[in-house]
Amino acid sequence: MYTPLHLKYRPQQLSQIIGQEHIVRTLSNAIACGKIAPAYLFTGPKGTGKTSTARILAKSLNCQSLENATTEPCGECNSCKTITNSSSVDVTELDAASHSGVDNIREIVSNLQLKPIEGRYKILIVDECHALSHQSWQALLKTVEQPPVHVVFVFCTTEIHKVPETITSRCHKFDFRRVSPRAVVDYLVEIASQESIDITLSAVTAIAKACNGHLRDSLKLLDQLTLLGDGEITPNWVWELSGTIPEHDLLTFCENIARGEITGNLGILQDWITCGKHPITIHTSLVDFLKDLLICKTNPNGRNLTQLEEDTWKELTTISQLWSTASIQSSITLLMTRQNLMRDEAAHLWLEATLIEIVPTKKNSLQPWKDWKTPQDAINWAHVQLPQMTQAQLQEHWQELTPINGKRAPAWVEAVQKLQQRQLMSIK
Numbered sequence: 001m002y003t004p005l006h007l008k009y010r011p012q013q014l015s016q017i018i019g020q021e022h023i024v025r026t027l028s029n030a031i032a033c034g035k036i037a038p039a040y041l042f043t044g045p046k047g048t049g050k051t052s053t054a055r056i057l058a059k060s061l062n063c064q065s066l067e068n069a070t071t072e073p074c075g076e077c078n079s080c081k082t083i084t085n086s087s088s089v090d091v092t093e094l095d096a097a098s099h100s101g102v103d104n105i106r107e108i109v110s111n112l113q114l115k116p117i118e119g120r121y122k123i124l125i126v127d128e129c130h131a132l133s134h135q136s137w138q139a140l141l142k143t144v145e146q147p148p149v150h151v152v153f154v155f156c157t158t159e160i161h162k163v164p165e166t167i168t169s170r171c172h173k174f175d176f177r178r179v180s181p182r183a184v185v186d187y188l189v190e191i192a193s194q195e196s197i198d199i200t201l202s203a204v205t206a207i208a209k210a211c212n213g214h215l216r217d218s219l220k221l222l223d224q225l226t227l228l229g230d231g232e233i234t235p236n237w238v239w240e241l242s243g244t245i246p247e248h249d250l251l252t253f254c255e256n257i258a259r260g261e262i263t264g265n266l267g268i269l270q271d272w273i274t275c276g277k278h279p280i281t282i283h284t285s286l287v288d289f290l291k292d293l294l295i296c297k298t299n300p301n302g303r304n305l306t307q308l309e310e311d312t313w314k315e316l317t318t319i320s321q322l323w324s325t326a327s328i329q330s331s332i333t334l335l336m337t338r339q340n341l342m343r344d345e346a347a348h349l350w351l352e353a354t355l356i357e358i359v360p361t362k363k364n365s366l367q368p369w370k371d372w373k374t375p376q377d378a379i380n381w382a383h384v385q386l387p388q389m390t391q392a393q394l395q396e397h398w399q400e401l402t403p404i405n406g407k408r409a410p411a412w413v414e415a416v417q418k419l420q421q422r423q424l425m426s427i428k
């Protein structure tokens with residue numbers, strides 16, 4: 001029978017948990033020293049390893065292969081096996097989203113008072129615990145406050161703000177993070193090779209980007225891609241299937257905005273909509289990309305703050321010369337004010353209207369030098385205006401420049417405009 005990748009590769013030991021090093025280290029040490037807290041709270045985004053870690057912790061505490069708890073549960077003993085198939089007599093896994101009835105909880109709580117039958121601990125894993133009712137929390141509270149020595153609670157949630165203070169303050173809290181793009185890529189590459197999946201590195205990178213650090217989603221997407229057909233999986237497949245927008249499209253888009261080429265962008269937008277990209281996705285991709293543009297503009301060494309590939313970053317650096325910091329900010333603000341409208345039936349019209357409104361301020365296009373700090377900035381700006389010319393040719397023009405009223409920058413803008421005109425003439 002076919003097992004989906006995200007279940008086939010569910011981690012079975014702490015060392016197999018990806019991208020949560022701080023949690024793995026702390027829990028491993030706690031298990032090794034026997035310093036087990038009575039209650040844990042695992043919080044963080046979906047599909048980042050909370051439930052998996054809760055089950056591994058339960059196995060680690062109750063594995064029968066060794067005399068004491070172990071960071072390497074065997075997976076073979078009765079305790080490990082029954083935890084895996086949710087039939088352990090000592091470990092109860094409660095999905096609060098579907099079983100939050102208070103009677104159910106009362107029964108579980110009274111059962112916790114009894115000594116464990118085959119393991120060392122009685123463990124209650126409350127998954128999606130934010131869904132518990134007030135009454136259910138009340139039924140749990142006393143035992144969480146004064147737990148019998150053999151009891152361990154593990155609460156998992158994506159919505160920590162919905163968990164009562166009285167509970168959170170009594171738990172060891174672990175914040176699961178979104179897994180870094182690099183770690184996701186490495187992990188997917190390894191799985192693809194084990195499963196003999198033919199996929200390019202840039203397609204794997206595109207998956208990591210589309211899924212934004214959610215490992216379960218990444219594995220599911222990889223799974224779906226293998227069903228699309230024969231042949232090597234490329235980034236195009238990923239963009240198609242995940243409905244995300246290719247980076248190079250976003251680059252063209254930002255460049256068009258900066259140049260005031262509205263019609264070009266309306267065309268691109270039409271293409272996206274025709275290909276089935278959802279307005280929400282388009283909107284989110286644009287906001288994210290403009291945020292990256294802002295980082296690029298304000299912090300030229302800030303690529304690690306984004307998830308962009310080096311090539312894209314380089315191109316973005318060039319494009320950022322065309323924008324002022326203020327106009328990037330106001331574009332983001334404008335898009336954000338339209339966010340709610342992306343669920344509207346006429347979302348695509350709102351997007352069109354918004355794109356027409358987003359044009360960097362005139363002042364900036366007349367005085368681009370406001371953003372230049374070094375001569376190289378001026379040359380980079382010119383390179384965007386005159387992509388046909390090489391850096392070396394532009395350097396040469398810069399050297400020969402005659403300043404206007406002792407100022408080089410306005411003279412440079414004028415010179416570049418002349419060069420542009422000359423090129424236009426030669427094309428005609």
Ligand SMILES: Nc1ncnc2c1ncn2[C@@H]1O[C@H](COP(=O)(O)OP(=O)(O)OP(=O)(O)O)[C@@H](O)[C@H]1O
Pocket residue numbers: 005006007009010011016017018019020045046047048049050051052053156157158179215216217219
């Ligand atoms: N940190 C991780 N390391 C390795 N695999 C992971 C990790 N996070 C998620 N996975 C993969 O995703 C699947 C789901 O993970 P898990 O159920 O632990 O996530 P979760 O954080 O509980 O998500 P949710 O909040 O949606 O319940 C796992 O079976 C595994 O394949």
Ligand SMILES: [Mg+2]
Pocket residue numbers: 050051052127128156
């Ligand atoms: Mg979970």
Ligand SMILES: [Zn+2]
Pocket residue numbers: 062063064065073074075076077078079080081
């Ligand atoms: Zn075991």
